Amino acid sequence: MxxxxxxxxxxxxxxxxxxxxxxxxxxxxxxxxxxxxxxxxxxxxxxxxxxxxxxxxxxxxxxxxxxxxxxxxxxxxxxxxxxxxxxxxxxxxxxxxxxxxxxxxxxxxxxxxxxxxxxxxxxxxxxxxxxxxxxxxxxxxxxxxxxxxxxxxxxxxxxxxxxxxxxxxxxxxxxxxxxxxxxxxxxxxxxxxxxxxxxxxxxxxxxxxxxxxxxxxxxxxxxxxxxxxxxxxxxxxxxxxxxxxxxRGALPRALIAGTGATTDAHHPTSPHPSGDVARAAVDGALREAGWRAEDVDHVNAHGTSTPLNDATEAALIRRAYPHRPPVTAPKGVLGHCMGAAGAIEAGLTILTLQHGVVPPIANLDAPEPGFDIDCVTKVPREVPVRRAVSHSFGFGGHNAVIALQAP
Amino acid sequence: MKTIHPKITEVLTGTFKVPAAEILPESTMDSLEMDSLAVAEFAVIIKETLGVDADSEKLYKDATLADISAYIDAAVGSAAAEVTVPVSNTR
Structure with a gap:
């Protein structure tokens, strides 16, 4: 359609x-x-x-x-x-x-x-x-x-x-x-x-x-x-x-290129260890946007700072975006705003598109060894970002991903 | 001279953020743009803080602040004040 x-x-x-x-x-x-x-x-x-x-x-x-x-x-x-x-x-x-x-x-x-x-x-x-x-x-x-x-x-x-x-x-x-x-x-x-x-x-x-x-x-x-x-x-x-x-002459901040949603159907609080169902949400958003994985210039991770989420998500990011786009996780600064987090982080992703700046992950010197992802640490990174993706994974196994692009 | 009970002024300015300049003895809850739900809430606060029961629709909604003050003063002065406060249903 x-x-x-x-x-x-x-x-x-x-x-x-x-x-x-x-x-x-x-x-x-x-x-x-x-x-x-x-x-x-x-x-x-x-x-x-x-x-x-x-x-x-x-x-x-x-x-x-x-x-x-x-x-x-x-x-x-x-x-x-x-x-x-x-x-x-x-x-x-x-x-x-x-x-x-x-x-x-x-x-x-x-x-x-x-x-x-x-x-x-x-x-x-x-x-x-x-x-x-x-x-x-x-x-x-x-x-x-x-x-x-x-x-x-x-x-x-x-x-x-x-x-x-x-x-x-x-x-x-x-x-x-x-x-x-x-x-x-x-x-x-x-x-x-x-x-x-x-x-x-x-x-x-x-x-x-x-x-x-x-x-x-x-x-x-x-x-x-x-x-x-x-x-x-x-x-x-x-x-x-x-x-x-x-x-009407409005200047858009960004376009919603695609969204993807899946449900782990696995456990109320633990993500499915394979990450495959969350990955399907990413793939759904990319498919709807008409992007290839390598088109993604930046990933806003769900990044809750829990052992399980971050391990599963780091593996997902490594597999879904093998070209290693810069990753941030705003919860290091904001804490986990729960139901609001996905909207806040989609907003921040839009600001990254607009300013060409990926904010750093607070309190992170380097990602855990074995997490082969490009985390932005310590200072903001200036980098052109035309297409970006934001992940949200909820208790209950609800996975929702939004793909945003510069207008 | 008609006066306003200080608790009324405190609740209207504190909880409902009504500008102090609008709080006059002749003001009514209607004129202060307090709807039925807000007036019922006002009644709960008066009951909780002063122990004064009232049917908010009957005694507060259309009364002037001077009248409400007089009612509260009388009730506070009389241990016999014994009216229940029905909770308003809006939907």
Whole structure:
């Protein structure tokens, strides 16, 4: 099937290193993690994370409705606002019926649900919020964006754990290709830095445990990597058919050349050791893009800093891209932003296309011996990048890959 | 002179970010653009912080801030205040 080219015309981000796309890019390029002890996690087995700080989210989203929004919803609203402005669009003047909103999340409002459960248990039903359900259900980022932007087209909240962001972009791309909308506001958001979730991650064995400075703990592809450091944030993009963008004079940041998705169907937390099913997602994205492997100038790895993921992914990269394109893994800086990670990293990959700069992997001097991949370390690498691929692999075995190219 | 209970001002400016300049004795929740859900949330906070029960739709939604203040002052002063707060259903 011949698909219309889909352009990314707007980008918005809020992450542990910046409240906007530009400040996030500066922070990721600098290659330093902001991970720190989080007071709210006192007493937890893992009491550190990369968090969004230095912003009054309630003020930023507009206060009268902030009480009904979880932190992850506020992130999404802010990222969407930046993305739409970046695209040069104004919701006051667009045909809202032709605007879709597709914003994924992994855990949704689990923090809000927990807070309400505690209130109910300790102080009874009258102490719970009338907005308790809204603080819980995972479609609210999409819904609140739609409300604010008069977007009355289709909206939904894809969930494929840590690959939710790429899944959301892929679904939005398909909706545009099928003519279900003319503009798609798409991305993902997450905020689960709270004791119940952090304890769960610690007990799953996936989290890095405290061993010195938290900012040094996330070391994707390092021989001594020791697990995930939690992050949070959101990235939202504006997608349009490239032809429509051109017609209104918009300058795309990038084109979505292809996407691929597969499911390991193997184990809830461990990647299939062969990596073959994840590889099939890569191959699917390349096939859809019409690229050969050697066309790929850069790989944004999922790179969680867990022993299993990074070993499997390094082997996959070596086999799938034998010409050794430069590899980065932003989780070294940002931590693992879970459901939002794929959207944030697709955004960073677009910035690499635009700037010709691959950011370094934080806390990595050299990859583990035997990982025959070209990791960018210590300083950003200036290199022309026309075509790039970003990997996302989620708990449950969800593999999603997006191929992005310069317009 | 009609006054506004300080907790009302604190909640409206703190939780709901209503500009202080808009918080006047004659203001109503409607005039402050507080919808039913927001007013119900306001009632929960008042109950949690001051122990004052109220049917938010009946007693807060259309009342002026001066009237709400008078109600809260009376309720705080009277141990007999005993009204349940129904949780509003929006959908």
């Amino acid at each position: 011949k698909r219309p080219a889909i352009a990314v015309t707007g980008l918005g981000m809020i992450t542990p290193v910046g409240h906007t796309t530009d400040t996030t890019w500066d922070g990721v390029r600098a290659g330093r993690s902001p991970a720190r002890t989080v007071p709210e996690l006192q007493g937890c087995a893992v009491d550190f994370a990369c968090t969004v700080s230095g912003i009054d989210l309630d003020d930023a989203v507009g206060g009268r409705t902030a009480f009904r929004m979880g932190r992850y919803v506020k992130f999404a609203v802010l990222a969407a606002r930046e993305a739409v402005a970046d695209a040069g669009l104004d919701p006051a003047h667009w045909d809202g019926a032709r605007v879709a909103v597709v914003v994924g999340t992994s855990s949704g409002g689990s923090a809000g649900l927990t807070e309400q459960a505690v209130a109910l248990e300790r102080r009874g039903p009258e102490a719970t919020s009338p907005a308790g359900i809204l603080l819980t259900i995972p479609n609210m980022p999409a819904a609140e964006i739609a409300i604010r932007m008069r977007a009355t087209g289709p909206s939904l909240a894809p969930c494929t754990a840590c690959s939710s962001g790429v899944t959301a972009l892929s679904v939005a791309r398909d909706m545009l290709a099928l003519g279900h909308c003319d503009i798609a506001v798409a991305g993902a958001t997450e905020s689960i830095v709270f004791p119940v979730a952090m304890t769960g991650f610690a007990r799953s064995g996936a989290a890095a445990s405290r061993d010195g400075d938290p900012a040094r703990l996330c070391r994707p592809f390092a021989a001594d990597r020791a697990g995930i450091v939690m992050g949070e944030g959101a990235a939202v993009m504006v997608l349009e058919r490239a032809e429509d963008a051109r017609a």
